[in-house]
Each structure stands twice: as structure tokens, then as C-alpha cells.
Amino acid sequence: MSIRATYLDMPLSIDDLDGENLEYFRHCAEHDFHLQQCDDCRLLRYPPTTACPWCTCLTSTWTRVEGKGEVYSYEEVRHGIQPAFQARVPYMVLLVELDTQKGKPTEHEALRVIANLTTADGTLAPPDVVRQVGIGSRMRMVFSDVGPGLSLPQWTLDESAAQPARPWRYPQE
Amino acid sequence: MPLPADTDATTPKYLRDKYAIVGVGETTYTRGSGRTTRAMGTVAIRNAMQDAGLKPSEVDGMLSYSGNDSTPSTFLAGDLGIRLNFFMDVNGGGSSTEALIGIAIGIMEAGMCRCVAIFRSMNGYSQVRIGGTGARSAAPINGDALHGRVYGWQSAGQMFAPTFMRHMYEYGTKPEQVAMVKVVHSEHASNNPKAFYKKRYTVDDVLNSRMICKPLHLLDCCVETDNATCIIVTSADRARNLRHTPALIRGVVGRCSKPRADMHYQCGPISRVAGYYAKDILWPNAGVGPEDIDAVGAYDAFTFTSMLQLEDYGFCKKGEGGEYVSSGITRLGGKRPQNTSGGHLCEGYTHGMNMVIENVRQLRHDVDDYCPIGPDGKRQHTFDYREGGCRQVRNIEVTANLGWANPLTGSAMVMRRG
Numbered sequence: 001m002s003i004r005a006t007y008l009d010m011p012l013s014i015d016d017l018d019g020e021n022l023e024y025f026r027h028c029a030e031h032d033f034h035l036q037q038c039d040d041c042r043l044l045r046y047p048p049t050t051a052c053p054w055c056t057c058l059t060s061t062w063t064r065v066e067g068k069g070e071v072y073s074y075e076e077v078r079h080g081i082q083p084a085f086q087a088r089v090p091y092m093v094l095l096v097e098l099d100t101q102k103g104k105p106t107e108h109e110a111l112r113v114i115a116n117l118t119t120a121d122g123t124l125a126p127p128d129v130v131r132q133v134g135i136g137s138r139m140r141m142v143f144s145d146v147g148p149g150l151s152l153p154q155w156t157l158d159e160s161a162a163q164p165a166r167p168w169r170y171p172q173e
Numbered sequence: 174m175p176l177p178a179d180t181d182a183t184t185p186k187y188l189r190d191k192y193a194i195v196g197v198g199e200t201t202y203t204r205g206s207g208r209t210t211r212a213m214g215t216v217a218i219r220n221a222m223q224d225a226g227l228k229p230s231e232v233d234g235m236l237s238y239s240g241n242d243s244t245p246s247t248f249l250a251g252d253l254g255i256r257l258n259f260f261m262d263v264n265g266g267g268s269s270t271e272a273l274i275g276i277a278i279g280i281m282e283a284g285m286c287r288c289v290a291i292f293r294s295m296n297g298y299s300q301v302r303i304g305g306t307g308a309r310s311a312a313p314i315n316g317d318a319l320h321g322r323v324y325g326w327q328s329a330g331q332m333f334a335p336t337f338m339r340h341m342y343e344y345g346t347k348p349e350q351v352a353m354v355k356v357v358h359s360e361h362a363s364n365n366p367k368a369f370y371k372k373r374y375t376v377d378d379v380l381n382s383r384m385i386c387k388p389l390h391l392l393d394c395c396v397e398t399d400n401a402t403c404i405i406v407t408s409a410d411r412a413r414n415l416r417h418t419p420a421l422i423r424g425v426v427g428r429c430s431k432p433r434a435d436m437h438y439q440c441g442p443i444s445r446v447a448g449y450y451a452k453d454i455l456w457p458n459a460g461v462g463p464e465d466i467d468a469v470g471a472y473d474a475f476t477f478t479s480m481l482q483l484e485d486y487g488f489c490k491k492g493e494g495g496e497y498v499s500s501g502i503t504r505l506g507g508k509r510p511q512n513t514s515g516g517h518l519c520e521g522y523t524h525g526m527n528m529v530i531e532n533v534r535q536l537r538h539d540v541d542d543y544c545p546i547g548p549d550g551k552r553q554h555t556f557d558y559r560e561g562g563c564r565q566v567r568n569i570e571v572t573a574n575l576g577w578a579n580p581l582t583g584s585a586m587v588m589r590r591g
Contacts, residue, residue, distance in 0.1 A: 007323065010313075010314055010323065011313040011314065012313070012314045012315065012319065012323065013313060013314070013315045014315060014319065015315060015316070018315070018316060021316065021319060025319070045439075046436070046439065047317070047320040047435070047436055049435065053433060053435075053439075072335075072339070072443075073335035073336070073338045073339040073342070073438075073443065074335065074338060075331065075334035075335060075338060075386050075387055075388075076384075076386070076387035077325060077331060077385075077386045077387075078383070078384040078385060078386065078387065079383070079384075079385040079386065080325065081304060081305045081306055081310055081325075081327055081328045081331065082305075082310040082322075082325060082327060083310065083311070084325070085325035088325075091325055093324055093325065093326045093331065093334075093335075095335045095438055095443075108440060108441030108442050109439060109440050109441065110439070110441070111439070112438045112439055114320060114321060114324060114326060114438070115324055116324050116325065135338070135339070135342050152319075152323060152324075168342050170338065170341065170348075170387050170388050171341075171347070171348060172348055172380065172384075
């Protein structure tokens with residue numbers, strides 16, 4: 001079943017043919033993060049793909065993955081490009097490295113998941129929270145509910161984790 | 174610098190210097206061309222043919238690139254009375270120029286045509302803005318965009334920023350060092366009558382300009398302009414009968430990419446860019462190394478893109494790009510000036526072609542600056558690089574172009590004076 005929804009005034013859709021994304025977002029709608037695990041080499045992968053990037057195996061099993069990790073890099077958008085985001089600056093785009101499968105299969109590889117910085121309810125974080133986050137911040141995954149059957153993964157500060165005293169931030173505030 | 178003896182090459186050495194860029198042309202760099210991409214492209218190709226001294230009947234191949242924002246080769250060939258033996262219009266932006274030059278060499282080597290015009294025509298300010306505003310940002314979000322654009326992660330600056338930020342974190346690169354890229358390129362633009370922005374900027378100007386997407390200030394980002402550009406490639410044998418000293422092509426790399434092309438941030442170090450892989454094709458094929466290069470065109474969609482490529486192609490050590498671009502080496506009069514026309518940051522945005530055009534003119538020893546024209550009709554270069562003066566590099570023999578699509582993909586080329 002195809003999915004259509006509107007998020008921040010943007011039209012979103014997943015086509016009938018897009019089996020990988022339908023399955024990925026079916027789990028997200030249940031606020032449960034799943035990734036494909038290769039049936040052959042057993043490596044997890046992100047984002048959804050048809051074949052395994054490491055061994056080309058065409059079959060995989062959707063596997064629950066803990067949505068926890070550390071900010072690997074980030075940006076802070078002050079000038080919005082899309083109309084939906086122009087009224088929502090500053091906002092942060094975070095590249096978060098999951099604890100799961102970090103440094104595998106080689107030293108510099110990891111599952112690095114893109115999403116915005118949000119509060120725990122999945123709404124874009126206000127400026128005072130944006131100022132707290134940098135490289136090294138510990139994050140946990142939450143979800144923005146967009147519509148029936150569609151939720152987007154997001155990142156919020158992990159209240160239960162030990163945060164770095166000063167996460168690394170761009171020198172000019 | 175004189176070329177060293179041949180080193181080992183991975184491709185046939187007989188292709189080195191066998192093809193040349195013989196003609197270059199462009200339209201005025203503007204914001205608001207008031208013309209179609211067909212009209213601009215026609216003018217740019219015509220200018221390049223005249224520059225080379227070629228008749229339309231002597232051009233029989235055409236290549237172009239665009240993001241569905243241009244006019245196909247067939248219309249421009251028709252406008253100019255060119256009968257084509259080969260043409261192809263490909264999708265893509267930055268990194269296409271050098272890649273298509275490689276394709277041009279391949280199709281001529283295969284005997285499919287003899288002389289190829291490569292063009293890029295774009296109303297990059299007044300029609301389809303490269304920054305992603307307008308129609309591009311209103312498009313519905315599905316498929317891969319559900320993992321990117323839905324998060325307000327769309328424009329080039331937004332897409333590249335994680336690479337730039339991680340570089341600052343890993344190597345301690347400072348904003349004021351990166352700003353020097355803009356400072357130096359703006360100095361060069363001030364000696365280029367064609368440049369859209371001729372003003373010289375300071376480090377403070379860059380750091381005090383408004384923040385667009387941290388770590389990018391407004392002046393870390395290139396200009397958006399309307400323009401068409403064209404280069405003509407043919408064999409070195411034919412080049413000898415044409416108007417100018419040819420720019421001989423030593424070696425090319427086309428759209429060389431990092432792993433995981435679908436989502437390259439899965440593989441680190443993410444502060445590494447495609448040049449890390451491309452250098453191992455470029456230098457052996459060209460038979461030269463970074464030390465032999467007299468001037469560089471390092472794709473400057475952003476200040477950072479120039480700097481990162483200089484590192485990964487080996488002009489300095491990884492992580493020392495900030496020092497390198499602040500050292501004076503990259504200035505006119507320095508050891509290895511770069512982006513001598515002002516590049517994308519100042520001259521105009523062409524998805525890479527203007528920086529190849531500039532190096533072709535540099536290798537002819539005849540850039541169009543503010544130096545006086547002598548009685549023989551030739552420009553008398555003063556090598557006085559102060560504002561409003563000269564921008565010709567003295568005794569230049571070998572150049573490099575480093576083309577950038579994104580951190581993932583790059584192209585490159587080495588040329589030498591024929």
C-alpha cells in the first residue's frame with residue numbers, strides 16, 4: 001500500500017513499488033527502528049538498499065536496532081532553503097553514529113543516521129537546545145508522527161546518558 | 174616548471190598530449206541574462222569556434238551536461254549549422270567538465286568524430302537556482318529523499334556541511350584559515366574584467382557575513398549566475414593549424430568516487446573527499462605530480478571545497494589545508510596560484526567550466542586582464558598583481574583542474590602548454 005502524508009507543509013509519499021522504504025517506515029510508524037541485516041554476511045545497513053553493499057546478497061531480514069549513538073558531525077542551518085524550513089531556523093541536521101556496528105566492517109565504517117535535532121516529542125528543537133549539541137553529544141532516537149503509517153526517525157539528547165562536559169562546536173556562535 | 178621524465182603510467186602513454194583544448198568561449202556572467210539557455214549556449218559555442226579559428230563544418234561532435242536546466246546539443250548544433258557525427262547530453266553538474274573532456278578524447282580515439290564542442294548553458298540565477306530554491310525545493314519528497322530532503326537537508330551547502338564540520342573537528346581547521354580561500358580568489362577576480370564580483374574581500378568580511386549553514390557564511394558560498402561556457406577539444410595534430418598555442422591534455426579523471434555512492438557518510442573518514450582516490454589516477458596518467466603544477470583551478474563552490482581537494486590531491490598534507498590556503502602559496506605571485514579568474518566564488522558559476530577556460534588562457538600566456546595592449550595587438554603583461562592589474566602567471570607551463578560534484582565524486586585534469 002502506498003503512503004501519502006504531509007509534514008511541515010511538504011508532500012511526502014512512498015510508492016507501492018518502493019518495498020524497502022515501505023518496510024523501513026512501517027517499523028518507524030510503530031516507533032521501532034529496524035534496519036536490513038544481510039542474510040549472508042550478517043551486516044546491518046542504512047539507508048535501505050536492494051542488495052548488501054558488502055556482499056551483494058539480495059535477501060535480508062529486518063532487524064530491531066537500538067536507536068542510540070553519538071553525534072559524528074552536524075550542521076546548523078540559519079538560512080532555510082525549503083519554504084517549510086524557512087520559518088524554523090535555526091535547525092540542526094545531525095549525522096549520528098550508532099553504537100551498534102560502530103567500526104565495522106572496517107575501522108572507519110559505521111551506521112550513520114541523518115535526522116534533525118528534536119525535543120523528545122519529535123518537534124524541531126528550540127534555539128537553546130540547539131546551542132547544547134555538538135560532536136560527541138549522546139543521542140537517542142525518537143519519532144515525528146507525520147500521519148497514519150508514517151513517522152520519521154529523529155534525534156534528541158539522551159537524558160539517561162553521560163554527556164560530554166563540552167561537546168565540540170563550531171568556534172563562532 | 175619543466176616536466177620531469179616519464180613516470181609509470183597506468184594508461185597508454187601515447188594518449189598524453191595527443192589531444193588539446195583549442196578554443197574557449199563564454200557569455201557575459203550576469204544575474205538576469207534575459208535569454209534562453211539555447212541563445213546563450215549558441216553564443217558561447219560560436220565564441221569558442223571563433224577563438225579557435227574553426228568553421229562550423231570543422232566541428233562534428235558535441236557534449237553537454239545539465240540538471241535538466243539546459244538546451245540539448247541538437248538545437249545548438251542546428252542553430253550554428255554544425256552537422257554532428259556524435260553528441261550526448263548528460264546529467265550532472267560539477268565534476269562534469271573534466272569527465273566530458275575524457276569522453277571527448279575517447280570518442281575521437283575510437284574514430285567516431287574529430288572535433289568536439291563541450292558546453293554548459295545555465296540560467297543559474299534567473300531560472301533554475303543552483304542553491305535549490307523555487308521549483309527544486311517544492312518537489313514532492315519520496316524514495317531516497319525520505320532520508321534527506323525531509324530533514325531540510327537539500328542544498329549543496331547543507332549536503333556538504335557534515336564533511337566540512339568534521340574536518341574542523343579532526344584537524345583544528347579555523348574559520349579564518351578557510352576564509353583565506355575567498356580572500357585570495359577575490360584578489361584574482363579584481364584583475365578579471367569578466368568577473369561578476371570584482372571586489373576584494375578580507376577575512377573579517379567573510380567571518381562577519383551572515384551565517385547560511387554553519388560552518389558556511391554567505392561569503393564562503395559561491396555566486397549564482399546566468400551564463401554559457403564552451404571548450405573545444407580536438408587532436409594535437411589539428412591544433413597546430415589553429416589560432417592559439419594549444420593546451421595539451423596530459424591526463425584526465427572523470428567522476429571518480431568514494432565508496433557507498435548512495436550515502437557516502439557511511440564510510441569514513443568523512444573529511445576525506447574523492448580526490449583521495451582520483452589522485453592515484455591523475456598523477457600517474459599525467460606523468461607529473463603536485464610539485465610540477467604551476468597553477469590550479471580548485472573547484473570553489475565553497476571555500477572548503479577548494480581546500481579539501483588540495484589536501485586529498487596531495488598539494489599539502491591531509492589536515493594542513495587551512496595552513497596551505499593561508500600561506501600565500503595560492504596567490505598570484507605565489508608558488509602555485511589558484512583560481513586566477515576568481516573562480517566560482519567571484520567570477521561566475523558554471524559548474525566547473527570557467528576554471529578550465531582560465532587555465533587554457535593562462536597556458537596561452539594571454540589571459541584577459543587590465544594590462545595594456547601593445548602595438549602588435551598582444552597584451553603586454555606587467556606581472557603587477559595589485560588590484561586592477563595583471564593576472565597572468567609568469568612562465569606557466571603545467572596546470573591542474575580539480576573538479577567537484579560533492580565530497581563523494583570528483584574529476585580532474587592536467588594540461589600543459591603546447
